Amino acid sequence: MRGRSLLLDLYELTMAASYFARKVKLEATFDLFVRNLPHNRSFLVACGLQKAIRFLEDFSFGPSDIDFLKKKAIFKDDFLDYLKGLRFTGSVYALPEGTVFFPNEPILRVSAPILEAQIMESYLLNTINVATTLCSKASRVVLAAGERGVYDFSLRRTQGCSAALAASRSSYIAGCSGTSNALGSALYGIPAVGTMAHSFVMSFKSELESFRAYASTFPDNTTLLVDTYSYATGIDNAITVGRELALKGYRLKAIRLDSGDLVKISRLARVMLDKAGLSCVNIFASGNLDEYKIEKLIGKGARIDSFGVGTNMGVSSDAPYLDVIYKLSQIDDARSGAQPVMKLSEDKITYPGKKQVFRVCDKKGFYGKDIIGLEGEAVKGEPLMVNVMEKGKIKSPLPSLDKIRDFARNNISLLPARYKKLTQAESYPVSLSKGLSRLIAKVRSRAIAS
Amino acid sequence: MRGRSLLLDLYELTMAASYFARKVKLEATFDLFVRNLPHNRSFLVACGLQKAIRFLEDFSFGPSDIDFLKKKAIFKDDFLDYLKGLRFTGSVYALPEGTVFFPNEPILRVSAPILEAQIMESYLLNTINVATTLCSKASRVVLAAGERGVYDFSLRRTQGCSAALAASRSSYIAGCSGTSNALGSALYGIPAVGTMAHSFVMSFKSELESFRAYASTFPDNTTLLVDTYSYATGIDNAITVGRELALKGYRLKAIRLDSGDLVKISRLARVMLDKAGLSCVNIFASGNLDEYKIEKLIGKGARIDSFGVGTNMGVSSDAPYLDVIYKLSQIDDARSGAQPVMKLSEDKITYPGKKQVFRVCDKKGFYGKDIIGLEGEAVKGEPLMVNVMEKGKIKSPLPSLDKIRDFARNNISLLPARYKKLTQAESYPVSLSKGLSRLIAKVRSRAIAS
Numbered sequence: 001m002r003g004r005s006l007l008l009d010l011y012e013l014t015m016a017a018s019y020f021a022r023k024v025k026l027e028a029t030f031d032l033f034v035r036n037l038p039h040n041r042s043f044l045v046a047c048g049l050q051k052a053i054r055f056l057e058d059f060s061f062g063p064s065d066i067d068f069l070k071k072k073a074i075f076k077d078d079f080l081d082y083l084k085g086l087r088f089t090g091s092v093y094a095l096p097e098g099t100v101f102f103p104n105e106p107i108l109r110v111s112a113p114i115l116e117a118q119i120m121e122s123y124l125l126n127t128i129n130v131a132t133t134l135c136s137k138a139s140r141v142v143l144a145a146g147e148r149g150v151y152d153f154s155l156r157r158t159q160g161c162s163a164a165l166a167a168s169r170s171s172y173i174a175g176c177s178g179t180s181n182a183l184g185s186a187l188y189g190i191p192a193v194g195t196m197a198h199s200f201v202m203s204f205k206s207e208l209e210s211f212r213a214y215a216s217t218f219p220d221n222t223t224l225l226v227d228t229y230s231y232a233t234g235i236d237n238a239i240t241v242g243r244e245l246a247l248k249g250y251r252l253k254a255i256r257l258d259s260g261d262l263v264k265i266s267r268l269a270r271v272m273l274d275k276a277g278l279s280c281v282n283i284f285a286s287g288n289l290d291e292y293k294i295e296k297l298i299g300k301g302a303r304i305d306s307f308g309v310g311t312n313m314g315v316s317s318d319a320p321y322l323d324v325i326y327k328l329s330q331i332d333d334a335r336s337g338a339q340p341v342m343k344l345s346e347d348k349i350t351y352p353g354k355k356q357v358f359r360v361c362d363k364k365g366f367y368g369k370d371i372i373g374l375e376g377e378a379v380k381g382e383p384l385m386v387n388v389m390e391k392g393k394i395k396s397p398l399p400s401l402d403k404i405r406d407f408a409r410n411n412i413s414l415l416p417a418r419y420k421k422l423t424q425a426e427s428y429p430v431s432l433s434k435g436l437s438r439l440i441a442k443v444r445s446r447a448i449a450s
Numbered sequence: 451m452r453g454r455s456l457l458l459d460l461y462e463l464t465m466a467a468s469y470f471a472r473k474v475k476l477e478a479t480f481d482l483f484v485r486n487l488p489h490n491r492s493f494l495v496a497c498g499l500q501k502a503i504r505f506l507e508d509f510s511f512g513p514s515d516i517d518f519l520k521k522k523a524i525f526k527d528d529f530l531d532y533l534k535g536l537r538f539t540g541s542v543y544a545l546p547e548g549t550v551f552f553p554n555e556p557i558l559r560v561s562a563p564i565l566e567a568q569i570m571e572s573y574l575l576n577t578i579n580v581a582t583t584l585c586s587k588a589s590r591v592v593l594a595a596g597e598r599g600v601y602d603f604s605l606r607r608t609q610g611c612s613a614a615l616a617a618s619r620s621s622y623i624a625g626c627s628g629t630s631n632a633l634g635s636a637l638y639g640i641p642a643v644g645t646m647a648h649s650f651v652m653s654f655k656s657e658l659e660s661f662r663a664y665a666s667t668f669p670d671n672t673t674l675l676v677d678t679y680s681y682a683t684g685i686d687n688a689i690t691v692g693r694e695l696a697l698k699g700y701r702l703k704a705i706r707l708d709s710g711d712l713v714k715i716s717r718l719a720r721v722m723l724d725k726a727g728l729s730c731v732n733i734f735a736s737g738n739l740d741e742y743k744i745e746k747l748i749g750k751g752a753r754i755d756s757f758g759v760g761t762n763m764g765v766s767s768d769a770p771y772l773d774v775i776y777k778l779s780q781i782d783d784a785r786s787g788a789q790p791v792m793k794l795s796e797d798k799i800t801y802p803g804k805k806q807v808f809r810v811c812d813k814k815g816f817y818g819k820d821i822i823g824l825e826g827e828a829v830k831g832e833p834l835m836v837n838v839m840e841k842g843k844i845k846s847p848l849p850s851l852d853k854i855r856d857f858a859r860n861n862i863s864l865l866p867a868r869y870k871k872l873t874q875a876e877s878y879p880v881s882l883s884k885g886l887s888r889l890i891a892k893v894r895s896r897a898i899a900s
């Protein structure tokens with residue numbers, strides 16, 4: 001397998017070749033941020049930073065990458081020689097993973113020689129986009145489920161293998177309790193969960209026989225799927241096996257509902273299980289769930305203890321990407337010093353300068369408003385962006401996944417409820433500082449005058 | 451980096467452990483198929499097969515995978531020893547990549563010892579799902595663009611790295627002309643294309659200077675992005691550089707429009723370029739495009755020669771996944787022979803038996819209707835599924851990417867226009883053969899009687 005350093009848009013290299021040919025030695029600052037919220041999102045949760053900065057630290061073209069570029073016959077040899085030794089030497093400020101954030105707030109701020117900063121563009125966008133999209137979606141599912149557990153079941157329908165791993169990690173950060181994805185569990189230390197498939201039940205002569213077979217292999221860890229033929233027989237057979245397990249001193253962990261009217265069936269199942277003396281058996285539900293359906297199920301009185309959520313969470317199917325961009329905000333050159341820049345094309349304006357995000361909280365610590373200001377500007381509020389890389393090296397030990405998860409849950413809990421309703425939530429207030437507003441006016445008037 | 455064999459849902463292993471403990475030696479057949487079309491899809495294009503069968507051929511748990519499973523402390527040592535030596539030994543029938551197909555038609559049919567067939571479930575679903583989703587979307591974009599070129603620009607917003615590679619490959623198979631993704635180009639031999647970013651323009655003292663810099667590095671391969679400050683100056687500056695290149699014997703390849711009213715601006719740009727004697731300069735458009743917007747632009751008389759299409763195509767944003775499932779259809783055991791099976795739960799019925807898809811064409815070769823029948827059944831029509839693996843080995847040399855692309859374009863061209871309108875297309879007729887209908891009735895009555 002090749003390294004991922006060539007995972008870039010070709011224009012990043014053609015621009016680099018042009019900079020190289022002209023010996024351009026500018027230091028550039030780029031902001032990675034989301035321009036607008038998708039429909040039905042009122043807040044986002046930053047995710048993907050660890051993978052992004054590890055990529056920057058490890059960046060290096062391999063011999064097969066250089067061979068490929070040589071064969072394209074558009075690059076000169078001195079440029080290709082330069083690429084062989086290219087490493088990322090810049091600095092990065094970022095919102096820590098798990099930070100709740102809003103449009104126009106930089107998630108990442110990269111300062112580096114322009115050629116380097118430009119070559120990292122697409123990988124950074126891709127990595128932050130998928131992780132943040134999936135983490136933000138999962139946080140809504142977890143909010144809808146309240147105290148009930150949510151498990152990531154998305155592997156089979158995510159957009160490829162790296163998306164599947166991003167889904168496991170991001171949804172765990174957002175507050176999910178585990179994943180069905182064994183590789184995700186192995187790589188990140190996330191609790192893995194597994195039940196059974198319909199094919200398992202169908203491969204035995206009878207449903208009861210299949211339940212007994214599974215229970216005999218995993219007597220203290222059995223969840224029985226009860227909808228292969230009909231719920232009536234399925235729940236009855238589960239009760240039979242639950243009693244048999246109880247006689248041997250084990251506890252049937254749960255039954256799983258995967259189709260039909262989950263309100264009606266879960267209530268019926270609860271009554272049947274309780275009557276049979278199996279009150280300790282949980283009810284687990286799955287089958288095309290998302291935050292909207294979970295909210296409705298709970299609202300209608302479903303008796304469900306935890307949820308397996310697959311495709312809709314793992315693809316963020318109602319908002320499968322973020323309007324995330326990577327834009328030049330400042331150029332520093334030896335002669336003329338710092339030059340903040342902005343893009344003026346009619347529908348796509350950007351903000352100039354090296355920026356910081358400041359959060360103002362109320363007395364109880366709940367989030368009140370954010371202010372996008374300039375780095376070093378005296379703005380009331382807590383600065384959120386942290387210096388995570390200097391001279392191409394990651395600065396401090398990276399936090400553990402559980403620390404990130406705690407941080408995210410704390411962030412989400414401090415966002416007042418009116419900003420995190422699943423539909424028609426209020427817009428969280430984000431404004432620009434005086435310093436940034438002045439800078440925008442200055443850059444704009446200079447651009448128009450020139 | 452670990453291998454991908456552990457990219458499975460844990461339940462595949464817990465079921466396997468249960469089969470193993472009971473020495474179950476059944477041969478199972480699973481169908482991988484799409485249950486329903488997403489909104490605004492009237493046909494699908496099969497994709498992802500090569501990656502799927504290479505995975506099957508290479509399948510093997512590594513030492514770190516076994517270590518991880520051992521640490522979970524739910525599997526017995528004899529089962530873990532068995533997993534160490536586990537390989538895929540089954541057979542696969544499949545629709546060749548590039549085949550146009552419809553719901554309920556098996557894309558893949560896997561026959562293998564049930565334990566093996568079950569362990570492959572999630573990887574196969576994931577791989578076929580992402581490739582087929584993206585190929586089917588891209589085929590619509592290509593249809594909308596007609597004779598104009600379409601280029602994959604999606605890397606920065608796909609759901610992770612493997613999705614980015616799937617997007618490059620799938621969209622090329624669907625008829626795109628190239629990709630911006632350098633790694634996709636290197637791995638698959640797809641033509642790579644690149645222009646410039648706004649940051650490049652902004653990093654120079656003036657737009658004109660940036661255009662000249664780029665043109666001096668790539669005099670015979672320059673596309674100028676003309677919307678950073680305003681189209682008026684952008685197109686004027688491009689004309690200046692186009693004339694300078696012409697004097698040196700080169701040709702400015704294109705200008706690129708990336709925002710604003712693309713109909714108005716492209717028509718204006720065409721007039722300005724033609725007046726300046728630069729009729730040979732193409733107009734390239736990008737910026738949040740999809741098949742709907744492209745159809746509209748062309749309908750309104752935009753003068754655009756080719757399109758760069760990113761996020762919406764690379765994420766299939768209006769239908770980011772398929773309702774793809776992997777279901778048991780037959781069990782063969784030494785004693786009782788072949789037993790076709792089906793799932794009867796109310797909203798999720800499946801078809802039993804080893805099936806084949808037959809396509810009936812009209813005299814001109816256009817597709818008329820499909821019939822889902824049984825393997826070996828005498829059904830009028832051409833059988834579409836091909837035997838691609840036997841005893842765990844890929845059968846014949848895999849076709850080149852360009853052969854697959856030709857096959858796909860031929861398939862799409864033979865589907866009558868009424869079935870491939872972008873919206874409100876007619877439903878292509880798919881029926882069940884007599885043999886399959888009889889088998890369904892038989893299995894259902896047996897299940898209800900038991």
